[in-house]
Amino acid sequence: MPELPEVETVRRGLNQMTLNQTIQGGVVLLDRTIAHPDRPTDFLTGIQGTTLVEWHRRGKYLLAELVRDNQAAGWLGVHLRMTGQLLWGTQDAPVQKHCRVRFFFADNQELRFVDQRTFGQIWWVPPEQTPEQVITTLASLGPEPFSPEFSVPYFRGWLRDRQRPIKNALLDQTLVAGIGNIYADESLFLSKINPQTHCASLKPKQIQLLHAAIIQVLQDSIGEGGTTFSDFRDIKGINGNYGNVAWVYDREGQPCQTCGAPIARVKLAGRSAHFCPDCQPVGGKGKGKRGKGKGERGSLDGFVDCSVGAIGNFCL
């Protein structure tokens, strides 16, 4: 599932490919992908003739500012959910089996929304409304992890009275926006905190370390450039790529890269949490010696394989 770094990479790609281009028309191939307005024809009327000013990201939402004849023309919102992809190519290329929405641009160019599992959503927000009024979950999102609002005091205050496991808290989008399973597991490993630890029992030092680890893991994963994004289309590809660089995520039974102990997995609130029982014991004070051997690698660079052209001439 795309998390903040993947969505941020898509945003950067969109800003390189589609900026200042006018949507000449479109086709909705699956009605339920359009979350707003109710009727896909209203959606198409809303976006037709609009120019994309800039793509923004809020949590895992992509939001494009639209103008028509120099006047605000609302917003185009996209959530990729589990398998959604935005692909840029030419209109004569064969339409992918799971293509749900097509956006046509000048010079035979096209942006396609391809989504195998069909959980992805697209909104057109009319200019008289705000994105938060139409995409209501936007209003409840916590701060962006790279923003000043996501401070150590804020993080500590939010965790103070909560009794649930820290892993579950990290997945709560009202605490901080954009973190999913992969980056929650990885940042807990880097800060040597057991995922089952209750929020309220975390020490101030642990909270400080976890805060820094979250930012480091996300920043490293966004990486450089990010104009193309081929393997991202394949959830297996994500795990496969990430498996080469992850400390713990999806590595159950494999040796910890720091101490050699087998990585363990537990279920927490229906989601898998991966951790090293030695480096992240319940109650703290891990034995693992980070920074030795393979563990010297201090970042998660390389998660995003930016090779071009995995889907014919469609890429992003």
Ligand SMILES: [Zn+2]
């Ligand atoms: Zn370990």
